[in-house]
Amino acid sequence: MRNANELYQILLASRGKPRWWSEDPFTVMFQAVLVQNTAWRSVEKTCEAIGDKLTPQTIGAMSLEELELLIRPCGFCKAKARTIQALVLWFGQYDFSARAVEEIPAFRLRRELLSIRGIGAETADVILVYAFYKPSFIIDAYTRRLLSRLGCGFSDDASVRQFFEDTLPKDARVYGWYHWLILEHCISTCKKVPRCSGCPLKDSCRHSLSQEQARPGSGQRKDLP
DNA sequence: AGCCAGGGTCTAA
DNA sequence: TTAGACCATGGC
Numbered sequence A: 001m002r003n004a005n006e007l008y009q010i011l012l013a014s015r016g017k018p019r020w021w022s023e024d025p026f027t028v029m030f031q032a033v034l035v036q037n038t039a040w041r042s043v044e045k046t047c048e049a050i051g052d053k054l055t056p057q058t059i060g061a062m063s064l065e066e067l068e069l070l071i072r073p074c075g076f077c078k079a080k081a082r083t084i085q086a087l088v089l090w091f092g093q094y095d096f097s098a099r100a101v102e103e104i105p106a107f108r109l110r111r112e113l114l115s116i117r118g119i120g121a122e123t124a125d126v127i128l129v130y131a132f133y134k135p136s137f138i139i140d141a142y143t144r145r146l147l148s149r150l151g152c153g154f155s156d157d158a159s160v161r162q163f164f165e166d167t168l169p170k171d172a173r174v175y176g177w178y179h180w181l182i183l184e185h186c187i188s189t190c191k192k193v194p195r196c197s198g199c200p201l202k203d204s205c206r207h208s209l210s211q212e213q214a215r216p217g218s219g220q221r222k223d224l225p
Numbered sequence B: 001a002g003c004c005a006g007g008g009t010c011t012a013a
Numbered sequence C: 001t002t003a004g005a006c007c008a009t010g011g012c
Helices: A004-016 A025-034 A038-053 A056-061 A064-074 A078-092 A100-104 A105-114 A120-132 A143-148 A157-167 A172-190
Strands: none
Touching: A004 A157, A004 A172, A025 A038, A025 A056, A025 A078, A025 A105, A025 A120, A038 A078, A064 A078, A064 A143, A100 A120, A105 A120, A120 A172
């Protein structure tokens, strides 16, 4: 495996077509905030309880205290409630129209999202890709972990981004599917089993659990070993 | 019991 | 510019 495209093909071949985060842009935004440093199961349970009331209108009509209570099981509820309220306000500037937001150039949209307190790079990229179809590669703990296990140690996220965005078609769907594939791969295969038999990455996947396996000084590499 | 889960902010050096 | 403390809750 030499580049991000080949890794993608391997993951795709082993897992099949991945699912999208959610068809509903506001659901993506809402869940992207809730899942910050939180188990996905907690987010699922919370959203199941909310049901069809997961709309910017309904959430936006809640008081801060109501919202905090609603999302409490996800942790950091005060910070997250404030962030979600800010997101709703921001989305309201575009009349809660995803189509309207999609008109915004990606770099400007990313900047707008990052200006909201509680929204960092990962959350912004999740929203860009899954809610508004802008190709901005999502770098999360799973992505870093997988690359590290592949023995490819990037010194920072900028290098990781470069690795993916240099060789991939600038297509939000590819980015979204890719991220989902990494996630599914790490959860189902790499997370629990120190050395898994039947891993589609085979010898390339060393399943090293420590950063020490990552080669220092290889941050500029664009190829995997 | 203790650790971690698809982070982000703020502060100190 | 970067490392570390802090934020909260649930699950195993």
